[in-house]
Amino acid sequence: MPKSAKSSAAPATTPSAAVTPGAATTPGAASPAAAPVTAAPLTAAPVRLAVRKTYKLYIGGKFPRSESGRTFVVDGDNVALASRKDARDAVLAARAAQSKWAGATAYNRGQVLYRIAEMIEARRAEFVALGVPDAEVDATIDRWVWYAGWSDKIAQVTGGANPVAGPYLNISAPEPTGVVGIVAPASLLGLVSVIAPAIVTGNTVVVLADAPQIAITLAEVLATSDVPGGVVNLLTGRHPETAPWLASHDDVNALDLTGVTDPELAVEWERAAAGTLKRVIRPSGATDFTADPGLRPMTALLETKTVWHPKGY
């Protein structure tokens, strides 16, 4: 196998990249190297071609390519480049899943979140291979377990019976905001720190993710963790292309801009969200995801419903 001719042309990070389909699309890779491959003696042992993963989107529990058919290359991997139509499809999927997810018992949601933690544990090596430090994987798993525990407690902490001056039973109960659009931070821990609080409270999310390989590997975790399809939808691509459509979408109830690094874009998207009176989460300054998040990420995506019920005589 004459590897030298090809590997010089392909800017690949792995040695096997020279014979993969991905490398063939690289400019210049197809030219002079093709002939020696076909000219290899028939008696030689067959060369095994590596089967490399195309990182696709995660919408409605499935892994579709972008509706636009576009991909972009990240660290030598082909990654789907989401279009605004993909964002719209993801919102549809999130909306369709929302009432059932919110209607599941808190106990059940907690179990599902705990299961996610288990599955990350099982795929630890995969995340480490993508460059996530061991300590961060630990922190990520702990974060899921921490939020899983809150599923049946948050309503008790943020809601309850209110003392009122009248013959009424007055109760406040937190309810999910609905469909949440999230521009996620690049790290695994950051990604989990914005998804987990949103879904544990019964929301469904459309996430615009950075670090596509890590995000889609997390999607593979979610797909095998009893998370109903559509509860979490992950899109990879260029945020300025898709985020404005989420921000202005009538059927998105809240927008989390935690992962936006350019303050001007954040202002622009917050403004777009104002047209539909969305809740917008925009932390001032960088967030330290290793710190105890507190209840704020969860309460930010809850609406309080208060019921007055006449007491009988």
Added chain:
Amino acid sequence: MTVTASAELSDLRSFLHGLPGVDKVGVEARAAALATRSIKADSKAAAIDLAIRMVDLTTLEGADTPGKVRALCAKAIRPDPADPACPPVAAICVYPAMAPIAAAALAGSGVHLASVATAFPSGQAPLEVKLADTRDAVAAGADEIDMVISRGAFLAGDYRRVFDEIVAVKQACGDAHLKVILETGELATYDNIRRASWLAMLAGADFIKTSTGKVSVNATLPITLVMLEAVRDFRERHGRIIGVKPAGGIKTTKDAIKYLVLINETVGDEWLHPDRFRFGASSLLNDLLMQRTKLTTGHYAGPDYFTLD
């Protein structure tokens, strides 16, 4: 009588069975190919407005109440209250019992009132009952009648009986337009659909309609293509223009636009008019309104901003 006098009527069976068979693979491939056509920007805006004007806004539930019918009529007249430029729909389609309420609500609006009749949806009732049903609906103010054919008789090969029933209902309609529902989902083959289309047209139908919306297979593109070909050929032969109404299962703007493409490519733009083509639908209208809002406002619309029915 509007039926064209011709040799076809003297031997209905030989005529219907002499119609060329439908190429199943061909018609499905043709419909699928036309469904890939992309309609964008200004053409899309025009297509959405046309589709809204073609909607027969339908409620055919046992649970229909006067209040629901009145609400639906208000929506038919002004589908998007936020935008006066949004056109009204073609008609409201209700059960005969609800026709008086709808007639009062629609008076003077220009929106037609269609009522299903003839023992909808099964059609399994004596002819006298069907005719009385029709006369009642017309008396209540319906100017369009959606009748069902006797599929049992048709499938048994008793074409003459089906034919005579349509003729009798047409007479009972008086000035009201008659839409004949073939219930294509129960006719099983494209050949039967072509035969039933011709039978209904020869008997005097003003429209041929695919389905009641009450069986598992409703309107599909290939079925509508077969019916459009039938109205095209009928016009060539007899000079009379018949309308087509697919009903049931058309839920999205994308679906509706596929039908518009199908019309344009099969019978031409003469049929791109609410007098020639209708959509029998309920949830379709909201999707059309959402897509329309997307085009006028520049951002995606959500179902929360439109009425449920």
